[in-house]
Amino acid sequence: MSKVYSDQVAKTQLLLTGLKKNVELLKNKGINNEFISRLEADNRLAATYNDENDKLKADVRTKTRQANAKLNEVKRQVQEAKKVIKRDFEENPVAGFWPSGQKIGLFSIRQKTGFPILR
Numbered sequence: 001m002s003k004v005y006s007d008q009v010a011k012t013q014l015l016l017t018g019l020k021k022n023v024e025l026l027k028n029k030g031i032n033n034e035f036i037s038r039l040e041a042d043n044r045l046a047a048t049y050n051d052e053n054d055k056l057k058a059d060v061r062t063k064t065r066q067a068n069a070k071l072n073e074v075k076r077q078v079q080e081a082k083k084v085i086k087r088d089f090e091e092n093p094v095a096g097f098w099p100s101g102q103k104i105g106l107f108s109i110r111q112k113t114g115f116p117i118l119r
Helices: 003-021 023-029 032-089
Strands: 107-109 117-119
Touching: 003 023, 003 032
Parallel strands: none
Antiparallel strands: 107 117
8 A cells, every 4th residue: 555545544544533432522513423434434445446556556567567578579589680681681672571661770661662771
């Protein structure tokens, strides 16, 4: 539970303890058993939501790590493919490696002819 939420839940719990002890003094002020019950239920619900949020945050961190690892693997594979293309097709580039008009690292695609040009 985050510090802000845990502090608020704890403070509300302390307040609820005091309200329950002094409910007779507060009835004329608009704070009755129904109000206390509602506050208690809302406080529990806020704590539950916060716990759920903490779990979701942990899941997001895990998924982000997985996505970053996969992206790094994809980048490594692209680098490997670029090296092969540059090495094997440097003198006579072959069209069709990338769509016309896009720039991909070592290659710039000429729009008119569709042939990749090494830079």
